[in-house]
Amino acid sequence: MRRDLVTSALAVVVFTLLLGLAYPFGVWAIGQVAFKHAADGSQIVMNGRLVGSSLLGQDFSMPVLDKHGKPKQDARGNPVTQPDPKYFQERPSADRYNPAGTFFSNRGPNQASAVAFYKEGLASYLALERPYDPGLTGAQVPVDAVTTSASGVDPHISQANAAIQAHRIAAVRHLPLARVKQLIAAHTDGRFAGFLGEPGVNVLELNIALDKEAPVK
Amino acid sequence: MLQGWLQIAFFCIALVACMPLVGGYMARVFRNETVGLTRVVGPLERGIYRVLRVDVAQEQDWKGYAKSLITVSLLFWLALYLILRTQTLHPFNPQGFHSGTWDVTFNTVSSFLTNTNWQFYGGETTMTYFSQMAGLAVQNFVSAAIGIVVVIALIRGILARREGSHGLGNFWQDLTRTILYVLLPLSILGAILLMSQGVIQSFSHYLGFTSLNGSSGTLALGPVASQESIKELGTNGGGFFNVNSAMPFENSNGLTNFIELFLILVIPTSLTYTYGRMVGNRRQGWAIFAAMATLFVAAVAVVYVAEQHGAVAQHLAGVSTHAISGSTGGNMEGKEQRFGIANSGLWTAVTTVTSCGAVNAAIESFTGIGGLVPFANLSASETIFGGVGTGLYSMLLFVILAVFIGGLMVGRTPEFLGKKIEAREIKLVSIGVLFTPIAVLIGSALALGTKYGAPSIYAEGPQGFSETLYAYMSQANNNGSAFAGYTGYYQPNAGNLGAHGISFADVLGGLTMMFARYVPILIVLAVAGSLARKRVAPAGLGTMRTDNGTFVVLLLGVVVLVGALTFFPALLLGPVVQGLTTQVF
Numbered sequence: 001m002r003r004d005l006v007t008s009a010l011a012v013v014v015f016t017l018l019l020g021l022a023y024p025f026g027v028w029a030i031g032q033v034a035f036k037h038a039a040d041g042s043q044i045v046m047n048g049r050l051v052g053s054s055l056l057g058q059d060f061s062m063p064v065l066d067k068h069g070k071p072k073q074d075a076r077g078n079p080v081t082q083p084d085p086k087y088f089q090e091r092p093s094a095d096r097y098n099p100a101g102t103f104f105s106n107r108g109p110n111q112a113s114a115v116a117f118y119k120e121g122l123a124s125y126l127a128l129e130r131p132y133d134p135g136l137t138g139a140q141v142p143v144d145a146v147t148t149s150a151s152g153v154d155p156h157i158s159q160a161n162a163a164i165q166a167h168r169i170a171a172v173r174h175l176p177l178a179r180v181k182q183l184i185a186a187h188t189d190g191r192f193a194g195f196l197g198e199p200g201v202n203v204l205e206l207n208i209a210l211d212k213e214a215p216v217k
Numbered sequence: 218m219l220q221g222w223l224q225i226a227f228f229c230i231a232l233v234a235c236m237p238l239v240g241g242y243m244a245r246v247f248r249n250e251t252v253g254l255t256r257v258v259g260p261l262e263r264g265i266y267r268v269l270r271v272d273v274a275q276e277q278d279w280k281g282y283a284k285s286l287i288t289v290s291l292l293f294w295l296a297l298y299l300i301l302r303t304q305t306l307h308p309f310n311p312q313g314f315h316s317g318t319w320d321v322t323f324n325t326v327s328s329f330l331t332n333t334n335w336q337f338y339g340g341e342t343t344m345t346y347f348s349q350m351a352g353l354a355v356q357n358f359v360s361a362a363i364g365i366v367v368v369i370a371l372i373r374g375i376l377a378r379r380e381g382s383h384g385l386g387n388f389w390q391d392l393t394r395t396i397l398y399v400l401l402p403l404s405i406l407g408a409i410l411l412m413s414q415g416v417i418q419s420f421s422h423y424l425g426f427t428s429l430n431g432s433s434g435t436l437a438l439g440p441v442a443s444q445e446s447i448k449e450l451g452t453n454g455g456g457f458f459n460v461n462s463a464m465p466f467e468n469s470n471g472l473t474n475f476i477e478l479f480l481i482l483v484i485p486t487s488l489t490y491t492y493g494r495m496v497g498n499r500r501q502g503w504a505i506f507a508a509m510a511t512l513f514v515a516a517v518a519v520v521y522v523a524e525q526h527g528a529v530a531q532h533l534a535g536v537s538t539h540a541i542s543g544s545t546g547g548n549m550e551g552k553e554q555r556f557g558i559a560n561s562g563l564w565t566a567v568t569t570v571t572s573c574g575a576v577n578a579a580i581e582s583f584t585g586i587g588g589l590v591p592f593a594n595l596s597a598s599e600t601i602f603g604g605v606g607t608g609l610y611s612m613l614l615f616v617i618l619a620v621f622i623g624g625l626m627v628g629r630t631p632e633f634l635g636k637k638i639e640a641r642e643i644k645l646v647s648i649g650v651l652f653t654p655i656a657v658l659i660g661s662a663l664a665l666g667t668k669y670g671a672p673s674i675y676a677e678g679p680q681g682f683s684e685t686l687y688a689y690m691s692q693a694n695n696n697g698s699a700f701a702g703y704t705g706y707y708q709p710n711a712g713n714l715g716a717h718g719i720s721f722a723d724v725l726g727g728l729t730m731m732f733a734r735y736v737p738i739l740i741v742l743a744v745a746g747s748l749a750r751k752r753v754a755p756a757g758l759g760t761m762r763t764d765n766g767t768f769v770v771l772l773l774g775v776v777v778l779v780g781a782l783t784f785f786p787a788l789l790l791g792p793v794v795q796g797l798t799t800q801v802f
Contacts, residue, residue, distance in 0.1 A: 001284065007389065008289040010269050012296050015396070019358045020351030023401065024418070024443040027408045031418040031442065034409075039418045041438055041466065050426040053436060055415050055465035058428050084430055091554070100423055100437035101342050101711060102460040104551055104579035106702035108680040109528035109588070112801040114550075118534030139537045142544035143527070144554055146536055150463035150561075150578050156554035160543030189470065189555070196224060197471020198545055198557030207429055 044208070052204055056153040059097040060087035060207065083128055086172045086216045087207045088157070088165050091144055092121060095152035105148040121146035132167040140164070156200025159188060173214040183209050218525060218540070221559025225517060228475065228563065232482055239483055240490025240502070246398045247369045247391070247495065258397045265393050273390035279746025282370055283739055285388040286363060290330060290735070293359060297326045300352040301344075304713070310345035311422030312712065317343055320718035321706045327727035329353050331734035332360035332604055334448070334455030334574055334697035335688075337705035337723060341437040341458050343713050346420060353455060354444040358400050359392075361451025361484075364606030365399070366391035367738050368488065371610050372495050374745030375634050379753055385745055399484070400450060407446035407480050414476075415469035418442040441466055449480035452604040454574030454697040462564075462577040463553055474560050474577065481573045485602035488609045496634055500764035505612055508772045512601045513570050516590050521562040523587035524548045529799050548587070551579025562587070565698075569594035572604030574697025581676070581684065581700040585796025588683065591698065592792055595690040596780035598653045604695060610741045614649045615779075616763065617642060617744070619772045623761045632760050635753040642747055649740035653693050654783040656733040660689035660725060661787070669721035675702025678802025683791035690784075692726045693733040 031039030044051045052058050061081035063071035072080040083089050090097065094105035107114045122138050125145055130136050142160040157165075162184045170177040187206040190199045245252050266273055277285065300307075304316040317325070321337050328335040334357075340349065370385045377384060412418055419438040427433050441457045445467050448455055458464040468474055486506065493502020525547040527538025540546035547558035556564070561578035568575050569591040580591055594601060599611040621638050624631025631638040664670030664685050673688070674681040684700040691698055705722035709715050762768060 001288075004285050004288040005292075007269050007271055007285070008292045011289055011389075011392075012292050014265055014268055015359060016296070016351055016355050019396070019401070020355040023404070024350040024354070024440045027405065027412070027443040028418045028420065028440060030409055031412045035412045038415045039412045039442070040421070041417045041419060041424075041436055042415050042469075043424075043436070050424055050436070052426050052428060052434070053465075055469050056436070058434060059432055060428075060430065061432075062430060087430070098434060099341075099464075099466070100435040101339070102458050102464055103339065104460060104463075104581065104701050106579060106581040106675060106700070107530075107550055108581060108676050108702075108795075109530060109548070109550075109584045110678070110795045110798065110801050111530060111676060111680060114528070114530035115533045115801055118531055118536050122534060122536060138535050140541075141537070142541065143531065143536055143538050143546055143549045144544060146534075147531070147548075147550040147552075148582075149549075150551045150553050150576075151458075151460045151465060153465065154553050154555075155465060158544040158554055160541055163543060192471035192475075195227070195471075196475050197555050197560060200554040204429075211429060 044204070046208070051208070054202065054205055055155055056099050057090040057093070057097060057149070057155045057203055058153070060084050060089055060203070085128070085168060088162060088169060088203050090203050091149045091154050091157055092147065093152040094148050097153055099153045102152050104150060107148065118146050129164055129168055132171045133164060136164060155202050155204060156189065157203055159184070159199060159201055162201040169210065173210060173216055175214050183213070218559070221521065221557070224559055225521070225563050228478060232479065232486055235483060236487045236490045240487035241494060243399060243487060243491040244494035246394055247491070249390070249394070252398065254398055254402060262393060262397050266389070269389060271387070271389040273387045275387060276384040277387055279370070279374070279385055279742045279749070282385050282388045283742045286738070287735070290363065293356065294326055294330050297329060297352050297356060298322060301325060301348055304345050304348060307345045307347040309347040309420060314343060314345050315713040317706070317713050318716060318718045320720040320723035324705060324723040324727040327730045328697065329356035329455060330360060331695050331730045332364055332451070332453055332572060332607065333692060333695040333730045333734070334453045335692050335699065335726060335730065336455055336697065337718070339459030339708070340456055341439070342708065342711035346439050349444060349457060350440050354447060357444065357447040357451045357453040357455070358396055361400060361447070361453060361605045362392050362395040364604050365395045365484070365488070366606065367741055368606040368610040368613070371613060371741050371745040372492055374749040375636060376496060377749035378751070384749060400447065403450050403480070404443070404447040407450060407476060408442040410476055411445055411473055412442045414473045415465070416442045416445055416473060417466045445477070446480065448575060449477045449573065450484065452481060452485065452571045452573040454568065456575060462575045463579070468577055470555055471560070474556055474564070477575070478564060478567050481567050481571055481575070482602060484605040485571050485608045488606065492609060498764060501634070504764045504769050505609070505616065508769045508776070509601050509612065511773060512597065512776070513566065516566040516570060516594055516601070517563055520566050520587050520590040521559060523584050523590070524558050524562050526584065528584045530801055533801065548582070548584055551582030553577065565591055566594065568698055569696060570601035570603070572599055572607055572695045572697070574691065576698050579701060580698055581702050585792050585794070589788065589792040589796055592687065592690065592784070592788055595694045595696060596784040596788070597776055598650070598780065599694055600776050607695065611737070614646050614741065614744070615776050616772060617646050618650060619768070619775045620761060620763060622775060623768070623771055627759070627761065629759040629761070632754060632756070633763065635756060636748045636751045637754060642744055645740050645744050645747070649737050649744070650779060652736050652740070653733050656693040656729050657690045658783070658787070660693060660729045661686045663725060664689065664722070672719050673703050673705060673722040675704065679791050679794045680802065683795070686787055686791055688726065689729060692729045695730060695734050
């Protein structure tokens with residue numbers, strides 16, 4: 001028994017040093033040499049300012065102002081926001097697009113509250129897009145547009161979702177619809193090797209491209 | 218859906234194609250032969266034996282093997298508790314996190330020691346980089362290795378007293394060789410591949426960013442790739458981030474998703490091949506694989522179809538869940554666009570047949586029938602591939618049980634690979650097979666029958682019942698996936714300050730994990746010791762074969778019967794109710 005205790009104590013030290021320090025630092029060193037951009041979080045820097053990561057979705061809403069021109073707050077003190085019409089909008093997020101505090105919505109399949117959530121989401125999606133796409137019906141809205149993503153920072157929307165929003169972007173930015181669709185195609189991450197995963201439109205990268213090509217004040 | 222089926226088929230084919238390679242390699246490692254890596258790893262291996270002061274030529278009997286295993290687990294438990302409770306003293310704590318409360322730490326430590334990786338905490342808001350890599354990730358290696366060495370000891374017990382075979386082996390040698398020759402090399406390879414695709418490995422503090430429209434946010438970073446790799450490979454499943462492998466920094470695209478799925482299943486599947494090689498009849502391994510694969514394929518098919526159908530609440534709200542041009546359709550609640558329905562469904566089946574428990578989609582948001590699949594997989598007590606090592610030894614207990622039942626049917630003394638199965642073995646096996654289900658039912662009953670379980674529940678109606686039942690099924694099966702609304706820790710701000718745990722859920726869960734891990738391990742080692750003592754009887758006409766289709770069917774029957782009889786009533790009250798109704802609650 002004593003023998004086992006001594007050996008075990010030594011094993012705790014040896015394996016912690018090997019697996020808990022040497023291994024992660026070794027991997028880190030390889031990453032810094034071979035894949036620095038990816039290992040550091042695929043950061044997007046514009047004019048010396050960190051704008052985000054091309055792997056993470058973010059919030060493209062704007063504050064709702066009250067009659068004094070100040071940002072409105074709800075009962076819990078959270079700012080009230082609305083979608084910023086000049087940007088493509090991400091999927092709904094349970095954690096306010098915060099990559100430093102992620103959580104699931106945990107919305108169940110048969111919850112009464114879920115029905116209300118989807119109804120509201122569908123209505124506000126239609127309210128935002130229909131003025132630019134009068135023929136749009138609720139049945140045409142792709143499911144990713146009204147359901148919460150898993151991570152809360154899903155960087156992608158479906159191509160169908162982007163195609164609907166393209167009408168609004170073209171109008172607000174005074175771009176031909178065909179050009180917006182070109183930009184969508186250019187910022188669509190396809191399946192890996194054309195085969196693995198599902199295609200999605202990278203919203204942050206697309207919005208950056210739009211700001212460059214057709215800035216709006 | 219065709220594209221999705223093709224991806225699933227491709228994954229299965231790639232996995233099976235690698236089994237002989239990886240399984241054959243592991244057989245050589247555990248026969249203590251020289252392999253290609255010996256030139257690199259050999260000096261390190263001998264150095265470790267010297268530091269530990271063990272003589273690996275010395276074989277241990279089952280009690281000696283068990284003693285070493287329990288002692289080292291105990292000390293690792295204490296070490297991890299100490300690490301997690303002293304976070305303010307840590308290096309690599311750029312966010313200045315404090316320690317979690319005692320109860321949630323008890324749960325977390327028990328969870329990582331037992332290969333469960335059930336998480337009541339959220340990684341990026343509670344754990345220092347030091348805790349993650351030197352505490353939690355170390356256990357990802359060690360707990361995985363312990364699962365593997367136990368099944369190797371069992372195989373050696375079956376082989377003992379045959380020409381050229383010895384006793385159960387030496388625990389320290391098995392542990393060291395598993396880590397150095399199997400887990401570490403594959404983890405390094407996996408981590409590099411993941412990094413190349415965007416999985417992060419950074420020691421920087423979190424970075425503030427300002428978005429295009431001027432709003433600000435925080436980029437959480439950390440040594441993720443190294444942990445991600447072993448988390449999948451060791452079927453551990455504890456995410457660096459709270460949303461686990463749904464987080465793009467843990468799982469960035471279709472390729473990383475494929476790699477991670479592959480890492481989860483590569484050892485559990487290959488071990489069946491290792492087993493066949495070691496017992497000298499590859500068909501024995503393939504027979505077990507066939508039984509496991511049958512249940513696995515069924516699970517994948519059901520979950521994919523169910524999720525593609527969409528959820529009741531979505532249909533009632535007028536949301537269309539049909540696949541259209543440019544959208545997969547289906548129940549996308551709690552799923553990521555880059556994985557879609559097929560890869561989220563496949564992942565959920567993979568992670569719950571094994572004891573991994575990592576998720577790339579929110580299981581709580583699955584449809585009733587889709588959510589029933591993880592339940593059903595857990596009901597099988599890790600026999601469908603299961604955790605690394607754990608899965609094969611759990612299945613071998615069922616194999617012995619099936620041999621016994623088959624023997625009763627034909628009226629012969631049951632034999633298994635030349636060893637007579639007698640009263641002592643059957644008693645042990647029965648306890649081993651039933652212990653985990655009993656732990657599930659006791660844990661859930663305590664949580665549902667007393668008022669103490671209520672604060673953990675998030676959802677109303679049958680969903681709340683499902684959350685509780687799943688929590689104890691997951692913890693008892695050392696899985697770690699969750700209907701994640703179920704909570705054991707309240708944290709008002711990041712960094713643990715002002716947080717408090719729900720002691721009942723934390724402690725009951727912790728104890729469930731520990732008992733349901735170590736009791737079966739001791740039983741398996743006892744069976745190994747008991748078989749090792751038996752003389753080898755030559756196979757005769759009356760011997761029931763365990764390497765043909767008939768036996769596979771018998772084995773499947775036993776597994777399904779035990780799981781179904783134990784859990785059917787409970788499952789009716791949760792996921793089945795939700796799956797069969799169009800009502801909301």
